[in-house]
Structures are given as structure tokens and as C-alpha cells.
Amino acid sequence: GAVVSQHPSRVICKSGTSVKIECRSLDFQATTMFWYRQFPKQSLMLMATSNEGSKATYEQGVEKDKFLINHASLTLSTLTVTSAHPEDSSFYICSARKGPAVGETQYFGPGTRLLVL
Amino acid sequence: QQQVKQSPQSLIVQKGGIPIINCAYENTAFDYFPWYQQFPGKGPALLIAIRPDVSEKKEGRFTISFNKSAKQFSLHIMDSQPGDSATYFCAASGETSGSRLTFGEGTQLTVNP
Numbered sequence: 001g002a003v004v005s006q007h008p009s010r011v012i013c014k015s016g017t018s019v020k021i022e023c024r025s026l027d028f029q030a031t032t033m034f035w036y037r038q039f040p041k042q043s044l045m046l047m048a049t050s051n052e053g054s055k056a057t058y059e060q061g062v063e064k065d066k067f068l069i070n071h072a073s074l075t076l077s078t079l080t081v082t083s084a085h086p087e088d089s090s091f092y093i094c095s096a097r098k099g100p101a102v103g104e105t106q107y108f109g110p111g112t113r114l115l116v117l
Numbered sequence: 118q119q120q121v122k123q124s125p126q127s128l129i130v131q132k133g134g135i136p137i138i139n140c141a142y143e144n145t146a147f148d149y150f151p152w153y154q155q156f157p158g159k160g161p162a163l164l165i166a167i168r169p170d171v172s173e174k175k176e177g178r179f180t181i182s183f184n185k186s187a188k189q190f191s192l193h194i195m196d197s198q199p200g201d202s203a204t205y206f207c208a209a210s211g212e213t214s215g216s217r218l219t220f221g222e223g224t225q226l227t228v229n230p
Contacts, residue, residue, distance in 0.1 A: 006160075032216070043206060043220045044161070093160045097216060105151065106218060108160035 003027050004096050006109035013084055014117055021079045021112045023094030029074035030096035034106065035067070038091045050077045084116040121209050123221025130197055131229050138224045139191045140207035147209040151218070152181065152192045155204045197228045
């Protein structure tokens with residue numbers, strides 16, 4: 001199998017605080033992980049591509065200083081939402097690519113629901 | 118050119134029916150076309166995927182039809198069940214996009230008992 005976990009599954013925080021979300025590939029090594037954001041009844045929007053040991057590549061319009069991504073090992077990537085505000089409330093989903101080839105399948109985590117009050 | 122257009126936005130069928138969801142793409146460099154199923158509050162789960170060297174792929178009750186010349190692909194769900202009620206996303210990627218998936222807008226499928 002190819003299992004990807006995320007922690008926490010839900011988080012509520014006050015405006016101005018920072019929140020860290022973890023994404024782990026449990027039974028495979030993932031050289032590349034992806035972070036998505038999804039608003040209700042909308043499609044997934046790619047935020048950034050994270051390669052192990054290097055800086056993340058952010059999509060146009062995504063603030064890299066606000067959404068800090070660290071991919072310190074082949075099984076763990078973290079997304080930190082810094083100085084969160086209510087408009088950052090969303091469903092954040094990570095995925096991991098199994099295998100080094102570009103066309104390899106992406107497996108998604110269960111998502112993290114963030115609510116900023 | 119990176120867009121993937123998906124239709125319909127929503128679909129209601131009776132149990133046993135065959136819902137069909139269509140996607141069209143523009144980028145001829147795309148060479149990997151997966152379909153994902155997402156239940157409310159959960160992450161997407163890979164259903165089935167196809168590459169352009171075949172015109173059809175079947176896995177269980179799910180079939181992808183692929184028309185390379187028309188740049189279209191579709192998902193057929195045979196003998197649909199109420200448990201298939203979910204949102205379905207098509208996606209596409211290619212080497213030029215570094216395996217970044219471009220998603221369709223999603224189709225909310227409801228299968229009535």
C-alpha cells in the first residue's frame with residue numbers, strides 16, 4: 001500500500017498564531033511531497049511542491065513567508081501557517097509521490113481542517 | 118493551457134445506473150490522467166489512472182475511456198451504488214509540469230437507492 005498521514009486532523013487557533021501541519025508517508029519514501037488547499041465545494045489548489053533536502057517551490061500567488069514548508073526527511077514534510085488569519089481557514093491536504101519518476105502516482109493524506117478565529 | 122475542464126458539475130443517478138464524467142485538456146504534453154474520489158472531510162483517493170498509449174482501462178466497476186485526438190477522457194462507473202456518492206476529480210500531469218497535477222473542477226455524484 002501507499003499510506004499518507006496528516007496531523008492534526010483538525011485545528012482551531014486564534015488569529016495571529018502559527019500552526020504546524022505534519023505530513024508523513026508511512027510505508028514508502030517520498031522524495032517529493034505536495035501541499036494543497038481546498039475550499040468548500042471547490043477543487044484542490046496546489047500551493048507548493050516540496051523536495052526532500054531542498055527549498056520548496058511555491059505556486060504563483062502563494063506567500064512563501066506565510067506558508068513555510070520543510071521537507072527534512074524522505075517521510076516527513078511540514079507546513080507552517082504563520083500569523084494565521086480567518087481567511088487562512090481551509091482544508092489543507094498533502095500528497096506524496098511514490099517513486100522518483102515524474103509520472104509516478106500521488107497519494108493523498110486525509111487532510112487537516114484549519115479554523116482561525 | 119494548463120487547464121482541465123470537467124463536466125458535469127453535479128450528477129444524480131439511480132442505483133445501478135452508469136454515471137459518466139467527462140474531462141477535456143489542452144496541454145498535449147500531459148501523459149498521465151488519474152481520477153480521484155473524495156468523500157466529505159477526507160483526502161482524495163486514487164481510483165484509476167490511464168496513460169495515452171491505451172484508449173480504455175478498466176478496474177472493477179470503474180472504466181476510463183481516453184480519446185487522445187480529442188484530448189478528452191471520461192470515467193464510467195458501472196452498476197453504481199449509493200456508497201459511490203462522492204466528489205470525483207479528474208487530473209492530468211506530464212513531465213513538463215514536474216508531475217504537478219492539474220485538477221478538474223470536480224463532479225458531485227449522488228446515487229439514489
